[in-house]
Amino acid sequence: MRFKSKMKPRRLFPVKNANVGTSKVTSFLNVFFSLGVFQFLTFVRRGVFYTFMINYLFMLMPKATLTAALGTLNMLASALGQNLLWGRISDRYKLRAKLIIIGETIAGFAYIMVFLIHKSLISTGSNFTAGLAIIFGLSILEFFWSMSDVGWAALLTDVTTPQIRGRVVGTLNFVASLGRLVGILFAGYLYHDGEGFRNGTIFYIVTILLFIGATIMTLISRHEKTRAPTQKQPTIEVREKREGKLDGENEGFYKWFLASLMVIVLGAASINQIFLLFIKETPEGLNASDPEMSLILSAWTIGGMLASIASGGLADKIGRSRVILLGLGLAIITPLLYSVALNVPLMALVYGLNGVAFWTIYTVGFAFAGDIIPESKRGRLFSRYNTVMALSWGPAGFLIGGPLADVQVEGFGLPKYTAYVNSFYASSIVVVLGTMLFAIKVVKTKV
Numbered sequence: 001m002r003f004k005s006k007m008k009p010r011r012l013f014p015v016k017n018a019n020v021g022t023s024k025v026t027s028f029l030n031v032f033f034s035l036g037v038f039q040f041l042t043f044v045r046r047g048v049f050y051t052f053m054i055n056y057l058f059m060l061m062p063k064a065t066l067t068a069a070l071g072t073l074n075m076l077a078s079a080l081g082q083n084l085l086w087g088r089i090s091d092r093y094k095l096r097a098k099l100i101i102i103g104e105t106i107a108g109f110a111y112i113m114v115f116l117i118h119k120s121l122i123s124t125g126s127n128f129t130a131g132l133a134i135i136f137g138l139s140i141l142e143f144f145w146s147m148s149d150v151g152w153a154a155l156l157t158d159v160t161t162p163q164i165r166g167r168v169v170g171t172l173n174f175v176a177s178l179g180r181l182v183g184i185l186f187a188g189y190l191y192h193d194g195e196g197f198r199n200g201t202i203f204y205i206v207t208i209l210l211f212i213g214a215t216i217m218t219l220i221s222r223h224e225k226t227r228a229p230t231q232k233q234p235t236i237e238v239r240e241k242r243e244g245k246l247d248g249e250n251e252g253f254y255k256w257f258l259a260s261l262m263v264i265v266l267g268a269a270s271i272n273q274i275f276l277l278f279i280k281e282t283p284e285g286l287n288a289s290d291p292e293m294s295l296i297l298s299a300w301t302i303g304g305m306l307a308s309i310a311s312g313g314l315a316d317k318i319g320r321s322r323v324i325l326l327g328l329g330l331a332i333i334t335p336l337l338y339s340v341a342l343n344v345p346l347m348a349l350v351y352g353l354n355g356v357a358f359w360t361i362y363t364v365g366f367a368f369a370g371d372i373i374p375e376s377k378r379g380r381l382f383s384r385y386n387t388v389m390a391l392s393w394g395p396a397g398f399l400i401g402g403p404l405a406d407v408q409v410e411g412f413g414l415p416k417y418t419a420y421v422n423s424f425y426a427s428s429i430v431v432v433l434g435t436m437l438f439a440i441k442v443v444k445t446k447v
Helices: 019-050 053-060 065-092 096-125 125-158 162-191 201-221 238-244 251-269 270-280 290-318 318-340 344-372 375-393 394-409 415-445
Strands: none
Touching: 019 053, 019 162, 019 201, 053 065, 053 125, 065 096, 065 125, 065 375, 065 394, 096 125, 096 201, 125 162, 125 344, 125 375, 162 201, 162 290, 162 344, 251 318, 251 344, 251 375, 251 394, 251 415, 270 290, 270 394, 270 415, 290 318, 290 344, 318 344, 318 415, 344 375, 375 394, 394 415
């Protein structure tokens, strides 16, 4: 009884002053709401701009390889910017929101410059050069714009704790998927056989969204030191300790995590472009119409939305590694089912599960990285993480999936259908290898 009499009532947020605790909670919720609005607008912008950008580039310069180079060059520029410059600046000067503000503002003005240059070239009949101006203009921009990616990753980790990070990241990714759907819907009306790009409508809308995003981040910068409402930084739960915190002795642990993730992303993303050709251009396959193709692609996004909102909270409860392994299992299985999905509804279901796999890995992987990266190195080490994830933009298909399919068709004379199916099998094999590396070097490693 004497022991019981000394027990104190437990509070959800243990703070000495109730008013101070309420203030912290309110401040955190305000920051989270602003982050959600920013994330929504960001993915509306991406959906509006990039949904038909490849189609427009192909109209200007009918070379598939050159149009695919857009994502590859963007990724390279982003990797250079983040790893050589912005990550170091973020850590040295503790800049988070300010990097996003500067990056979004630069991008807003740069989009207008790219549009005007490409417009002047089109007016002279130099369509091919106008296409190159877009590719190289956006790639140069990406070097500077990547400071926004570094700032976002570090800021999101700053304002969350391990206990809630999965749920917060999952919720924001759900908002991102919703924004992307809205952006794709608007893009369908704005594109109008290239006129949306040619007359500048899409460029101007994107610029407005960028400036609105910069304004939102200006408001967030006033609360940049706001953290989740707890009195002290909580420790990761016992079940997460082997995923523990990064320090000088276990930096290799994080490197193995990135190495396994690199193999996984290269394998999974290498067939992104091939899949689009498989469902539309191969008579032996689905030979899907445009509406049917839209249904299949929408299923991927919807699957990702559901996975984002569910996987983050699940990872907070049962552990990051277990949920990542669930996502990897789907990433291995779904490509094997593409060739046996003989109708559009079944293919939409299978591709929707692939969306679940990607967004589970994307959501929980970010939370996993946030748990083990120390605050003093968040800019630099998140730059490496962002670089690995950016391999899905285009390099995986440009360097692996595309050549693998072409070699089978042109070198061995196989039908396109067979070559594509073999590429799907190869994708699963590569993801298996990455999963094995993750399981051996990350999950079973005691830190």
